[in-house]
Amino acid sequence: MHIAVVGSGYVGLVAAACLADLGHQVICVDNDENRIACLLRGEVPMHEKFLPELIERNRGPRLQFSTDLAQAARRSSAIFIAVGTPPAEDGEADLSFVESVSCDLARAGGGSYKVIVEKSTVPVYTSDWVRRVMLLNGAAPDYFDVASNPEFLREGTAVTDFLYPDRIVIGADSSRAAAALREIYRPMLDGSYYRRENKVPEPDGVRLPPPLIVTSAKSAELIKHASNAFLAMKISFINAVANICDGVGADIEEVCEGVGADSRIGQRFLNAGIGYGGSCFPKDLLAFRAVARNCGYDFRLLDEVVRINEEQRQRFIRKVRRALWTLKGKRLAVLGLAFKGGTDDIRESPAIALVRALLRENCAITAYDPAAMGRAREVLPAGVEYADSAHAAAEDADALLILTDWEEFAALDLERLRARMKYPIIIDGRNLYDPALMESRGFTYISVGRPEVYGIRPAAATAPQRRVLRPAVAGGELPKAS
Ligand code: UDX
Secondary structure: OEEEEEOOOHHHHHHHHHHHHOOOEEEEEOOOHHHHHHHHOOOOOOOOOOHHHHHHHHEEOOEEEEOOHHHHHHOOOEEEEOOOOOEOOOOOEOOHHHHHHHHHHHHHOOOOOEEEEEOOOOOOOHHHHHHHHHHHOOOOHHHEEEEEOOOOOOOOOHHHHHHOOOOEEEEOOOHHHHHHHHHHOHHHHOOOHHHOOOOOOOOOOOOOOOOEEEEOHHHHHHHHHHHHHHHHHHHHHHHHHHHHHHHHOOOHHHHHHHHHOOOOOOOOOOOOOOOOOOOOHHHHHHHHHHHHHHOOOOOHHHHHHHHHHHHHHHHHHHHHHHHHOOOOOOEEEEEOOOOOOOOOOOOOOHHHHHHHHHHHOOOEEEEEOOOOHHHHHHHOOOOOEEOOOHHHHOOOOOEEEEOOOOHHHHHOOHHHHHHHOOOOEEEEOOOOOOHHHHHHOOOEEEOOOOOOEEOOOOOOOOOOOOOOOOOOOOOOOOOOOO
């Protein structure tokens, strides 16, 4: 099928590359000329596993980049809207980009039936609005439908999440639109994509082919908001339980093992830490809260999810203070600036918020992040220093803080680290190490919801047993095209 994807951000670019990899003819459109120029030069403006390879192998007739929305719309039978929906002041999603794309699509015309697909996270009723705006701007009612096809992509594993989803949700109020979307996802639904030799590697434990859920457009819009709100609630819930563990001396990981063994709850998304961040959860929670308010329901549970999340950062600062007594003038090594491992995205990153809070306490910060330092430099004050490795950041540090769950931070050479630090103190906001191991290696180790340890013994002669983080996607390289 000929498909246009409007928006070349995280969602749009991943969707465009994956739809092309499924065999469609895709044009990815953006009105940001610099961004399109950069994509045309072969540069990929974000750190996302498998994305550069997918763009490279589909570039050409199957994947093009353009700033000409009207032309792309006219030659396409499906148009995915994947533009930004940033939060407005009152928490509601600002849909002005969606509106302006809808006007442009109506004016572009085209003379044949098209399905307009909402891919951005939008509040319920957006499909109705898009339809109304298109009609007001001259689109012929029989020549288009508006459908919702929410994405559930996590940054860092977005390509794998697109091609191996837990479910495909199609929210369509007409059978014609539902049929068009089924056709788009056919290589996944009939399993043919998964039989290809050069498919993106399959992650562990996926159900293939993915289940298809067909709903009304409104239900699909709600599925997206409700899913993100539920996941954020799961994180805040477990952080609240971790705080109780801290209070009574229990271990959150043991508690999670027991709680998550209930198949109705599950083990995933029960990692306690410094709270959630990123471009989705904080924004979507506020937007969902506003949706509820607008339809007359006071969804106060969501306020509490947000409050617990914010408090989690303050609690972490209190842990740092307790470990160091006073903060002023202390030299802190910070490992991690991205909002989570595997991405260079720092939007709403708890790590960035914590660095800012520590700078206000007059700490000296030396930070290291494998991917996010460039972006962090743009938003953090000039006084922050950046190191080119975790060990270099630790040089002469009064304490080391782990703020992002990068895999490499879970496999540090503890001997070398301790030798470089002024004091062997680690405050781990991501629970990457086993406290007993850290104690045996002579560290004061403070984490979230687990017993604090104050190691005093020098390093043992044997190699440490490090906790190994499970990679989020199947490892290995992308197979070459056959
Ligand atoms: C999220 C949703 O998972 C995805 O389905 C949606 O499409 C977009 O929003 P993303 O923001 O990329 O994806 O990251 P995710 O892996 O969900 O993590 C979000 C935040 O929660 C991160 O800051 C992460 O560190 C934190 N988190 C996640 C926890 O603190 N504990 C957990 O157990 C899981």
